Structure formats: C-alpha cells, structure tokens
Amino acid sequence: MIDPVRLGRHLHDLRSGRGLALSALAEAAGVSVSMLSAIERGEKTPTVVVLSRIADGLGLSLSRLLADLESDRVIVRRAAEQDHIAEPGGWHRTVLTPVVPGVNFEWIRTTLPAGCDAGVFPAYAPGSHEFVAVESGELRLGVGDAEYVLAAGDSVYFPADATHSYANRGQEPCVYFVAALIMRPRAKSG
Incomplete structure (x- = not known):
C-alpha cells in the first residue's frame, strides 16, 4: 500500500x-x-x-x-479511506479502488438524486474502457449521439474514447457503479 x-x-x-x-x-x-x-x-x-x-x-x-513507493503487493483500501466527492447538482461519487502503480483502473459508486443530470464527460484516450452496472433506479447513459436507458440490474460496456453522459430523469435516486480502465488522462481542453 x-x-x-x-x-x-x-x-x-x-x-x-x-x-x-x-x-x-x-x-x-x-x-x-x-x-x-x-x-x-x-x-x-x-x-x-x-x-x-x-x-x-x-x-x-x-x-x-510511483517507483519504490509500493510497500506491499496487496493493497487494501478501507471504507474510511475512500474518496467521497459531493458534486455540484447534488450527486455523489465514492472512489472505491486503491491506487495501484501502473494500473489506470478505477471503480466508482455514484448516486444521482431524482431528476439529476451529471453532465457530459469528455472522451478518454483510445483504448480506454468503461463498464457500468445499475444497482437501483434508472440511468440514462449517453455515449456519443446514442442514449441508453438502464434499469436496476442492467449493465453496459462502452469504449470510453467517446463523450459520455449520465442522468437520472426518474423520481427515485439512481445508484450505479463504473469500472473504468483509462489509458491516460483526458486531454486538457482549451
């Protein structure tokens, strides 16, 4: 760790x-x-x-x-150590994964309140991937020009080299998980 x-x-x-x-x-x-x-x-x-x-x-x-900083091959991230991020608009992210040198993978639990639109996210580098699994509620996932409606228990994969968006247009909160393998950071805009 x-x-x-x-x-x-x-x-x-x-x-x-x-x-x-x-x-x-x-x-x-x-x-x-x-x-x-x-x-x-x-x-x-x-x-x-x-x-x-x-x-x-x-x-x-x-x-x-990160060379020489890793003291153990097994990295445990306790619940108290997880990053909890309150986003504008009332939605919330929890980064579940520990940082592992050389591995650009994140597993995130997100809660979107009823009627919340988390916005559009820029494309990652080619070779990046996202997997999304909905735990509860209904999620509207935009990938490029397409939109997918996902219910509790549904999951989806998409290459993350396209713009993508997450929204909950329902009356109940939506909880979903994102597993992302990012090849490198997003390009800076501007």
Whole structure:
C-alpha cells in the first residue's frame, strides 16, 4: 500500500527538484493547487487519474512516479479511506479502488438524486474502457449521439474514447457503479 505521507513527500521532492512552483505543476497537470497541496501534505490520497495527470505534469510515466513507493503487493483500501466527492447538482461519487502503480483502473459508486443530470464527460484516450452496472433506479447513459436507458440490474460496456453522459430523469435516486480502465488522462481542453 502506498503511504499518502510518503507519496506527498516524494511528489514535493520531485516538484522542487525540477524548480516548479506548486501552481506551475498544478497547471501543467490540470489539477487544482489546493488538491496538489493536500496531496503533498499527505492529507489526500489521489485517484489514479489525478496521479497520472501529476505524472504527466512532471514528465514521468505513472509507474516511474510511483517507483519504490509500493510497500506491499496487496493493497487494501478501507471504507474510511475512500474518496467521497459531493458534486455540484447534488450527486455523489465514492472512489472505491486503491491506487495501484501502473494500473489506470478505477471503480466508482455514484448516486444521482431524482431528476439529476451529471453532465457530459469528455472522451478518454483510445483504448480506454468503461463498464457500468445499475444497482437501483434508472440511468440514462449517453455515449456519443446514442442514449441508453438502464434499469436496476442492467449493465453496459462502452469504449470510453467517446463523450459520455449520465442522468437520472426518474423520481427515485439512481445508484450505479463504473469500472473504468483509462489509458491516460483526458486531454486538457482549451
């Protein structure tokens, strides 16, 4: 398991060794200064996607960034360590997976309240994949120009190199899981 304090010190040393200010690396990585600062202080454990963005910002591969930080081959992420993210619009994500060096995989549990639209997400790099399984409620999944209505128990796979969206137009909350294999971070817009 990667110790967040050790990871934070390592990131700080890499950034400082390159003469980068916190704001410069945050901009190059496409993450907020506050997020990067919390990671460097060991207060926040980043997701695989965020770590991959930081590695890109430092000009490193993710596996090189995390070299020598892994102290165990079995990584347990306790419920109390999971990232719980309250999103604008009232929806909520919980990142269930631990960070594993060299593995760009995330498993996320999402709850969309009734009538909530989580919005459109940009395409990931070619070779990226998403699997979605609905636990309860009804999910409207958009992939490119197509829309799929999924009920409790339904699951779907799609190549994640297309724009995609998630919405709950029903009267009950929708809970679903996303298993994502991301080949590299999304391209920065602009």
